[in-house]
Amino acid sequence: MQQNEPSNIDNKDLSSQFTKLLNGLKHKMNSVYHERSDVNKLAINRGMPPFVMREIMSVNPFSAVIPTEFGGLGGDVKESIALMAAASYESLALSLTFGINMALFLQPVMKSAQPEAKAAVLKRFIEQQNMGGLMITEPDFGSDALSMRTSYTENESYAHLQGTKHWAGLTGWADFWLLTARKNTGDDRLARDLDFFICDVTQPNQGIVVEEFFENLGLYQIPYGRNRIDVQIPGVQKLVPEKSGVKLMLDLLHRSRMSFPGMAMGFIQRMLDEAITHCQKRFVSGKNLLGYDQVQQRLSQLQAYFTTVSAYCVNSSKKAGLANDLSMMGVEANAVKSLATDMMQSASQTLLQLVGAKGYKLNHIAGRSTVDSRPFQIFEGSNDMLYSQITESVIKLMRKAKQGNLLEFLKTYDITANAAKEVKELFNFELDYSIPQRKLVEMGQILSRVISLDHVLQLANEGFSRELIDGAITHLKHDMKQLLASFNVKNKTNVIEDYSASSDWLNFAGVTK
Template sequence: MPFEAFLNELKAAMKNVFHVRGDIDQMALKRGMPPFVMREIMNVNPLSVGIPVEYGGRGCKMEENISLLAAASYESLALSLTFGINSALFLQPVAKYANEESKKHVFDRFINNQNMGGLMITEPDFGSDALNMQSSFSENDGNYHIQGTKHWAGLTGWADFWLLTAREMSPEGKLKRDIDFFICDVNEPNQQIKVDEVYENLGLYQIPYGRNILDVQIPSSRRLIPETTGVKMMLDLLHRSRMQFPGMAMGFIHRLMDESIAHARDRQIGGRNLLSYDQVQQRLARLQAYFTITSAMCHNSSKVAGIENDLSLNGLEANSVKSVVTDMMQEAAQSATQLVGAQAYKINHIAGRGITDSRPFQIFEGSNDILYAQISEGLVKLMKKAKEFNLFNSLKSNSLTSNASERLKSILDFKIETSLPQRKMVELGQVVGRVVCMEQVLKLGAKGFNGQLIENAVKVLEQEIEMLMSGYHHTGQVNAIEVYNNESNWREFL
């Protein structure tokens, strides 16, 4: 089936369950999804986009996967994330790193039984510090015995398959440094995962999260096979997943933009519609800029993020894409809510709901603060290697930023200190991340994308970069005062 026809089938199914048979705004008030919703949507076999052709899928094409995520997020960010978890965090790693027997087993169940899968990395005491996870495995009679505790895995209690991560326990009782991945089938003996607690997550009501206790026996054939090390495999997986965030952001921002424009056109204030007010124009222009920037990211990821490519070393690009696009998601939701006003301050309004639904995107798969710092760390490492410490010269010589840096020379033409405090590393990363994204916008513009939208997006990015650079150059630094109780009650000074 041609992809457009496939996508139209999915859109028709979503329209039926979200707008005809049910009301998505009312569904948003309750946790989980009514059974008929997932049944009708999964009947279209949307997850086939993440499965190779030889196993009955659509070929694991990145442009199709990103288009699927965008189509879903226009209606429901939670549904899009559900697709993203299945595809980026389970099906794609299986397609790339599992053995033949495991691929057949997994993909057959997805195609014929509409199964779902997820990934468990995060632990209660080891979130961002995943390399020090305490979940362990040991080999015993052809099985791997995995023990540990995982939490905040999307689809907790729902998924039929899980990719479990653990470190090998040595005979001396010490955990080895590398990380391994295992396919757990909860429908097979000794592979059931105990859900110890289901969390009351603040947003994304339709996706269950919780704490899971691992004490499972996984057949040795279900261990993923890294090309070199497990850590490198994990980086490849996570960077590819981050490069697909624009797919989830695309439909979400597009919908907020459409809703905001429609509201501004129809809403009358003082005998004029909102569209005629300058501040409203500014908000709408930024939403359109976010739409354009996200479009550029989708275009770029479609070309470079396929499973045929090794993304383990693409940290600067992947971290830039994920952190900037998720910042834009949150800002878009905040702006749309502000524009609509009190009516949007409801869970059953897409703008208000969008604030809490998009907020965790800035946290999971790498907190944005950490990713921005890592962008700077990677850049400084490249600078030291090239012995070039002028920011403009360094970015000009990098294919990810070469054209965009030319437009920003007056802002970027200065030397970087290589021993920056962490807060400055974060600020610098915010700048570099947006330069990376501007490069993608310029490249999309060169392909013929709407020139007015491109120019507006570039102007918005230039403005953000100027503001961020102003903060970066500010030398004043404040630190938290641990003992602040003394002389800090205002009533004592009346």
Template structure:
């Protein structure tokens, strides 16, 4: 009982301290984005004025997830999700900057760095508000990360890494980088496993050369580019995984994907608030836009997204803590990342449609949000690829269980069992294991929505608004019906490479 009382006291202290950081962040964002500058103008310019990050980092937001023994609050995924959500209501670029630092750098460092290196890194995050990022992707190896060619040789004291990395968010900005590389085993052969190294660009022989800054489409405030890696890193800065480097990467990426709802949450709420406010004030033929049935449908869809992503946030806060190994939760992590980012893009498109012509400007939140949210469907795994992987994993499980009826599988699968009765009329059919890739994508989208319905039902049991829960369930079911229609339709159309023969329309007039 005494231990429980201590835990309760510590939890209350964490809540109070974190509340101070969260409120401080919101206050700083109001100041830098609305009083000292205009976010609508900042959002269309490359880079970020130094005073913005200086003011925002002055509240030391990353201290929330740093362990208490290293000077932080001792928070975890829930706090990081809340910070990303607060940031994304104002700026998707700022929220992504938070996500890169917390999910892709700090959390793996906290979990797997050697004590000496961990202490040094976290001390600088606390005292100097440093930033860190992750470099995995290479010019010839995007989603095929395990084929990366960045290599290293090592002695007892140093590891020498050489290679090229690109599309790392915060290129040229971050003080620290997590670099991935494969060990050079000689004869131009690389080890199958990969390793992670903390690169401190402020130290001799650890500088990373930016060969090119990219003119990225959207998220203008975050720099991306191509980086030349030729660094010598002390052995103490090599991460030590519990099992293997691949397992560490999967754990890292899955935790990051489970954190995507943090970026989606505030963003979708902003799209919803903007849509409601615009449609209340805009009158057409003597009636407010909000009184039109089609507008009601569109905004209720946004509320469905808001509810579903809220359910994701609650679920991730419960499951994605650093104490848990997430390397094997690919189905759920892929579903959460893919559908939450699809919802982000759809929400921005809805706002743009409702606002009309004036939204078709980069310095309007509708236009800027449409461009900024689009890459979320691509990075950390293209959504088409992730949906396919969901289907492949489910089919593998069905084969193992010798199950061919999709409904029976959904009823027994831990991620969908409670939602099965709500969709039993849709899924009572036998699934052919030999599914074409284009159908795997459709099936993955369908399964992601069943998983989402499960999360929404769990949220309902916690007391969330019943009206919003009901609306989300209706929209998720409707989307499943539409996707099932596409899945069941026969479509084997192929590319006609010499399509230009007999296709000049002018000849037929």
């Protein structure tokens, strides 16, 4: 039995208690979003009324993923994904709040915190419904996290951290923060590795100064800003990685990316339900929208997204548990995060297109969802960057295996082997190891769909709806064919920085007659 894995009896008890908690959460969300207030009005105002979080946190949702010895239910990734899915059906901002707390704070604390600090943090999450977040990103170092300049010096009692962090969700709200910093080795030189510290903002010398709250576009209920770090953190609150700080960060981020389907699941299901309901009720030229072929195509695409993300959720529940080291799972984690978030944005655009003009309002779910889902394609790694990294990793594996044929590689790669049999006619070609970055991105988009197809085929073996499976397979294959056509087009165009010469159209319009 793996570490922290409960017995069968515990699993049965967990299932029962978690079902009760999940139903309680849904009841509270219905109360605060539909009975006591209107979610469409709440969502267009910055911040969240105190009663909303008070009511939602009263069911102690994070207890689901806290070990039983600390007063929780003992759940793991499956429960956290289910909580995020339930929340995102009602509010993407609430679901992201859950994700920040569970995937970016609680999970790394439970895995790598020192016993004394872990016990203290989890006790307050259980008894006081505290919240926690993660600060990695800096103004001059976004995706280039390993170049961060936040540094620390330490003595026998504490570590002194200094720097600036921004774009941390729950800025000014969270009671705890995981802070990343590099050790100052003298002469302003910083160690290559990084370390994680638990910062308790309620304690002396651990307060974080919010220098600016950002006017973020969308996700209005979550505060973001720029934070000045000048804190003294007791040594007991430093995380202890199994190998290195970089490995800890990769394990943390990959597990979080594997959890993105939780936020995508409820959100896409809501887009699908809203779209079907609208098309059933909306009549044009004597028939409802469901009678139009283009509408059917759009709705079937939404159902393909729903099915694919369902496959992600099942796969992540099996693979992304805390007992597992995910630091080397970059290809799969990046594929899941990137394509899940691309599907979220596409789903919202589809609903907006179907609803039409009235959806182009911030207080309508179609318009709001389009804005709220967009940053998911950017944070925790821009999708363009992640797609590029997927291809680079696959090429590295192919080089190591001395394999040039993409199909032959996919047939032996554990996360594409089943899918390769379904698409063998598409990938029987030699992959150029030195393709330009724009082609790395395109190939990453293609490979993400092959990986997704593999997940969908595994879901089919679990007994999931065959009709939905067939639809998802058809759409994934269609996407691959389109993307491969683009991949095979030679395009080396570059920007002309000084483009103003001979480019004013008015000079070529002639004299008006």
